[in-house]
Amino acid sequence: MSYLIKDTTKEQRRALVKKAYAISLASGEEPSKETLEEFKEYVDGKTELKEIQERIINKYRK
Numbered sequence: 001m002s003y004l005i006k007d008t009t010k011e012q013r014r015a016l017v018k019k020a021y022a023i024s025l026a027s028g029e030e031p032s033k034e035t036l037e038e039f040k041e042y043v044d045g046k047t048e049l050k051e052i053q054e055r056i057i058n059k060y061r062k
Helices: 010-026 033-043 049-061
Strands: none
Touching: 010 033, 033 049
């Protein structure tokens, strides 16, 4: 399955983010507010997951 914005509906993106959020909580880590805002951009069709992933990785590399 492609997770690109052009290949998904807003509902599909929302469901994917909810699943990722649940997995994060199950591992004992709650995502930061910044991360949640990043994923909202994906749900809203503004930013691809790949871009969000790169930003988050770069944030923690510093």
